[in-house]
Amino acid sequence: MLKQTEGSRAVAEAVALCRPEVICAYPISPQTHIVEALGEMVKVGALTPCEFINVESEFAAMSVAIGASAAGARSYTATASQGLLFMAEAVFNASGLGLPIVMTVANRAIGAPINIWNDHSDALSQRDCGWIQLFAETNQEALDLHIQAFRLGEELSLPIMVCMDGFILTHAYERVDIPTQAQVDAYLPRYEPRQVLDPLEPVSIGAMVGPEAFSEVRYLAHAKQMQALERMPEYAAEFKSVFGRDSGGLTHTYRADDAETIVVAMGSVLGTIKDVVDEMRDDGHKVGVFGITCFRPFPLAQVCAGLRGAKRVIVLEKSLAIGIGGILASNVRLALNNLGIDIYTVVAGLGGRAITKTSLHKLFRDAEQAKLEATTFLDLDWKAVNRQLDREKAKRRSGPIAENLLRDLGVVAAKIG
Amino acid sequence: MFQIRIHGRGGQGVVSAAEMLSVAAFREGRHAQAFPSFGSERNGAPVVAYCRIADKEIRLREPIMAPDALIIQDPTLLHQVDVFAGLKRDGYILINTNRSFAELGIDEFIRDWHPERLCTVAATELAMKHVGRPVPNVPLLGGFAAISGRVSLESVIAAIDEKFSGKVAAGNIEAAREAYAIVRREMDEAREASAHA
Numbered sequence: 001m002l003k004q005t006e007g008s009r010a011v012a013e014a015v016a017l018c019r020p021e022v023i024c025a026y027p028i029s030p031q032t033h034i035v036e037a038l039g040e041m042v043k044v045g046a047l048t049p050c051e052f053i054n055v056e057s058e059f060a061a062m063s064v065a066i067g068a069s070a071a072g073a074r075s076y077t078a079t080a081s082q083g084l085l086f087m088a089e090a091v092f093n094a095s096g097l098g099l100p101i102v103m104t105v106a107n108r109a110i111g112a113p114i115n116i117w118n119d120h121s122d123a124l125s126q127r128d129c130g131w132i133q134l135f136a137e138t139n140q141e142a143l144d145l146h147i148q149a150f151r152l153g154e155e156l157s158l159p160i161m162v163c164m165d166g167f168i169l170t171h172a173y174e175r176v177d178i179p180t181q182a183q184v185d186a187y188l189p190r191y192e193p194r195q196v197l198d199p200l201e202p203v204s205i206g207a208m209v210g211p212e213a214f215s216e217v218r219y220l221a222h223a224k225q226m227q228a229l230e231r232m233p234e235y236a237a238e239f240k241s242v243f244g245r246d247s248g249g250l251t252h253t254y255r256a257d258d259a260e261t262i263v264v265a266m267g268s269v270l271g272t273i274k275d276v277v278d279e280m281r282d283d284g285h286k287v288g289v290f291g292i293t294c295f296r297p298f299p300l301a302q303v304c305a306g307l308r309g310a311k312r313v314i315v316l317e318k319s320l321a322i323g324i325g326g327i328l329a330s331n332v333r334l335a336l337n338n339l340g341i342d343i344y345t346v347v348a349g350l351g352g353r354a355i356t357k358t359s360l361h362k363l364f365r366d367a368e369q370a371k372l373e374a375t376t377f378l379d380l381d382w383k384a385v386n387r388q389l390d391r392e393k394a395k396r397r398s399g400p401i402a403e404n405l406l407r408d409l410g411v412v413a414a415k416i417g
Numbered sequence: 418m419f420q421i422r423i424h425g426r427g428g429q430g431v432v433s434a435a436e437m438l439s440v441a442a443f444r445e446g447r448h449a450q451a452f453p454s455f456g457s458e459r460n461g462a463p464v465v466a467y468c469r470i471a472d473k474e475i476r477l478r479e480p481i482m483a484p485d486a487l488i489i490q491d492p493t494l495l496h497q498v499d500v501f502a503g504l505k506r507d508g509y510i511l512i513n514t515n516r517s518f519a520e521l522g523i524d525e526f527i528r529d530w531h532p533e534r535l536c537t538v539a540a541t542e543l544a545m546k547h548v549g550r551p552v553p554n555v556p557l558l559g560g561f562a563a564i565s566g567r568v569s570l571e572s573v574i575a576a577i578d579e580k581f582s583g584k585v586a587a588g589n590i591e592a593a594r595e596a597y598a599i600v601r602r603e604m605d606e607a608r609e610a611s612a613h614a
Contacts, residue, residue, distance in 0.1 A: 004439055004444075138476075171455070173440070174475070271476030272477050354479050357479060
């Protein structure tokens with residue numbers, strides 16, 4: 001049914017339709033509305049049988065999810081930012097144990113400096129943790145990816161993070177098509193665990209493994225993620241046959257067939273990029289878009305196939321690996337090794353900075369004219385940066401950087417956008 | 418695409434207003450996107466929310482920097498925030514106040530603009546009268562239906578019914594109706610005045 005609703009509410013309804021049996025979470029913005037809505041559904045008996053467990057931290061949330069999943073329950077949680085970092089040890093355990101937990105990450109920056117706004121630093125900090133990581137472009141896709149995530153995760157016995165841009169998607173009201181319970185039931189079978197803590201057939205889960213078998217266990221985790229590369233397109237096709245719409249899959253392209261310049265990105269910024277590409281196409285520019293839905297496993301072959309016809313590739317990412325540059329860009333470079341394509345890294349939208357059409361128009365035109373640096377920080381205030389560098393040169397005790405920059409910029413509350 | 422920016426203060430229902438407006442547009446078969454600007458969501462702090470209305474899917478995710486319409490829920494913001502930033506010439510402005518544009522000191526800025534697109538309504542007073550709480554967002558939506566013609570009063574009422582229930586819904590609907598009527602009257606007066614000018 002078509003509905004105009006908040007992204008968080010849409011995801012909560014999708015998760016409820018997947019019949020989770022245990023939900024546990026610790027509140028943190030911008031994820032909170034999702035678990036609040038689910039908590040209410042459990043409380044009023046709209047979601048049953050399901051236990052909602054209040055926990056005292058994110059570390060506890062993931063630990064409860066691990067225990068519940070090991071006991072054979074379909075388990076769900078959600079977090080963001082510092083919350084994801086706080087649960088990091090348990091996050092690695094969930095994947096190491098092969099437990100198919102589904103977790104929403106409402107993407108938000110990581111401090112310090114403390115910042116509640118959106119970027120992809122949180123999810124990408126956990127890129128090597130063994131979870132499958134999917135990124136939604138719209139609230140409809142966020143909703144759909146959760147349904148696909150339970151299916152894929154349980155089939156492979158792997159946990160899945162569904163990442164959606166905090167605030168930009170979680171707090172946006174837009175049109176979504178909420179499926180029926182019958183549709184979800186037809187798509188998502190009952191959870192049949194590969195391993196379960198059952199008093200009638202006792203096993204232990206979580207053995208200590210020495211050098212004799214550790215590499216093999218790790219290799220199998222990698223092999224499972226490689227299997228996910230095959231399964232995801234199959235499940236997306238099946239999803240289309242049940243729900244009638246394209247959603248999920250590994251990657252998708254937009255107006256890229258004859259494109260000389262292709263822009264690669266993840267998440268909601270793809271929408272703004274598509275609008276810019278439409279306007280540039282009208283002006284005769286051969287520009288296209290390549291969206292990555294599945295970041296882990298990274299679809300190297302699909303990325304190579306999708307981009308190899310381009311003259312130049314711009315990887316626009318809401319993340320920064322300090323000390324090297326782009327994270328997504330490094331992965332894309334690996335896929336395009338030795339093909340002679342110009343690849344530009346653009347770090348944009350950190351800590352909630354708006355990514356505007358105006359800035360993107362200039363950026364893409366600069367790339368076409370080879371006027372772009374290999375690594376670019378979109379809309380960076382170089383003057384403010386240089387003033388701080390000067391302060392540091394002038395004085396040993398130059399003081400805290402974040403506070404200096406805020407003082408330098410003055411009151412920003414009056415600024416729009 | 419029609420873009421609306423709503424300015425107010427924490428506690429005035431700025432974000433809910435944008436959401437309800439998007440629901441009203443959705444009910445008319447339009448595509449709509451509402452989202453807040455985030456930050457210091459404390460009671461009394463300046464808050465901005467946005468709503469886009471279009472006939473096709475809205476993919477754009479940037480804040481609204483060049484709005485077609487402004488709803489200003491608190492006139493004291495005029496001296497604190499650059500509320501008019503990027504507003505298109507001949508855009509729509511609806512302010513919650515019982516003072517005039519001249520008394521607010523902004524008549525120079527909007528000189529020669531379509532006068533029937535520039536209206537005021539004492540929305541906080543209407544909210545106090547009908548709902549008993551100083552939350553001006555809903556009556557302003559009634560006024561916005563009149564000034565912009567982009568959503569009908571009926572759709573705004575349906576959105577109010579979706580958001581509230583019982584006495585609160587009924588009171589807000591009355592407040593929206595009265596604001597709608599007040600703004601319609603102002604628009605008629607403005608048209609007559611300009612016809613005689």
